[in-house]
Amino acid sequence: MHTGEGGDAVEFEEAAGPLRREILAHCYRMLGSAADAEDAVQETFLRAWRGFERFQGRSSVRTWLHQIATNACLRLLEQRGRRTLPAGLGDAEPDWRPRARPAPAETLWVGPLPLDPAEVAGVRESVRLAFIAALQHLPPRQRAVLILRDVADMPADEVATALGTTTIAVNSALLRARDRLSRADLDPHEITEQDNPEIKTRLRRYVEAWSRADVAALATVLREDVTLEMPPHATWFAGRAPVLGFLAAHVLSEPGRFTVRVPPRLANGLPTLGLYTGALVPHAVQVLEPAAGGIRRIHIFLQPELFGMFGLPVSPADQPDLHS
Numbered sequence: 001m002h003t004g005e006g007g008d009a010v011e012f013e014e015a016a017g018p019l020r021r022e023i024l025a026h027c028y029r030m031l032g033s034a035a036d037a038e039d040a041v042q043e044t045f046l047r048a049w050r051g052f053e054r055f056q057g058r059s060s061v062r063t064w065l066h067q068i069a070t071n072a073c074l075r076l077l078e079q080r081g082r083r084t085l086p087a088g089l090g091d092a093e094p095d096w097r098p099r100a101r102p103a104p105a106e107t108l109w110v111g112p113l114p115l116d117p118a119e120v121a122g123v124r125e126s127v128r129l130a131f132i133a134a135l136q137h138l139p140p141r142q143r144a145v146l147i148l149r150d151v152a153d154m155p156a157d158e159v160a161t162a163l164g165t166t167t168i169a170v171n172s173a174l175l176r177a178r179d180r181l182s183r184a185d186l187d188p189h190e191i192t193e194q195d196n197p198e199i200k201t202r203l204r205r206y207v208e209a210w211s212r213a214d215v216a217a218l219a220t221v222l223r224e225d226v227t228l229e230m231p232p233h234a235t236w237f238a239g240r241a242p243v244l245g246f247l248a249a250h251v252l253s254e255p256g257r258f259t260v261r262v263p264p265r266l267a268n269g270l271p272t273l274g275l276y277t278g279a280l281v282p283h284a285v286q287v288l289e290p291a292a293g294g295i296r297r298i299h300i301f302l303q304p305e306l307f308g309m310f311g312l313p314v315s316p317a318d319q320p321d322l323h324s
Helices: 009-031 034-055 061-080 129-135 140-151 156-163 167-182 197-212 215-219 240-250
Strands: 222-229 236-238 258-261 272-277 281-291 294-301
Touching: 009 034, 009 061, 009 129, 009 140, 034 061, 061 140, 061 156, 129 140, 129 281, 129 294, 140 156, 140 167, 156 167, 197 215, 197 258, 197 272, 197 281, 197 294, 215 240, 222 240, 236 240
Parallel strands: 222 294
Antiparallel strands: 222 236, 258 272, 272 281, 281 294
16 A cells, blocks of 8 residues: 555545545534534544555554544643533523623533535434533543444444553443433434424424514424523523523514524534524524424524524625525
């Protein structure tokens, strides 16, 4: 095999290229940020290309890339720390009247991952925001073990090799990680497929309610235990009454305040909306988690810089017929 820095880049791309999206999803689970995951993927593929000549097929290319990516993520975590969502910083507000609760200055937020519709199959559950946020509360090496064993489905001995430890240590870390994750509110059967006719109807009614600022209509599509988070604000709400009370008082104050658009890319494989205000000014990206009985979680990312990532117009000039 004559590859590496002076060798056959085509051979490397044929072997490693098809795994890029899988490695990106792995890095995203580790890091909780699409931007950080892209950085880790860039480092992973650069290191892999430089070492491809020495690789010589000692394991599968998939296992090898996961090993490099995991260690790249662990190095990044040492530099940047863990990320969270507002629910990870404290209790929900007791009612709809928000209290001033600024996030600590050093807070890093879990962010959404853009996915093309064709990429969603088989990954939605393992990149859902609630799962990613829960992973971030695990110590980094426990997190790596859990992801490699339970998501990437790698054997314990390969995980041990990847992390430079023993199979016994891997199995022990996996048990601790599973136990800790089991305490999170992560029912694997909770999310309902978006092509379910009932879910489609609820999502359409949700969009219409936002456009009309119709809080009563919104109430009919939310579950009683719905939660609302709005990074970068630390304040969050749990329960239909507090969520609706807050939205009625502070957000859905007048019909037509928001223009709602569906982006071409999905956040974490879930229903995603772009909210514009005024003269089509980007305001927020919403990510919804539908479940049996209604929408269970609403994530509102008040970060207009995300619009381009999801293929949403960032100004009226980008899409002249945006009003159509």
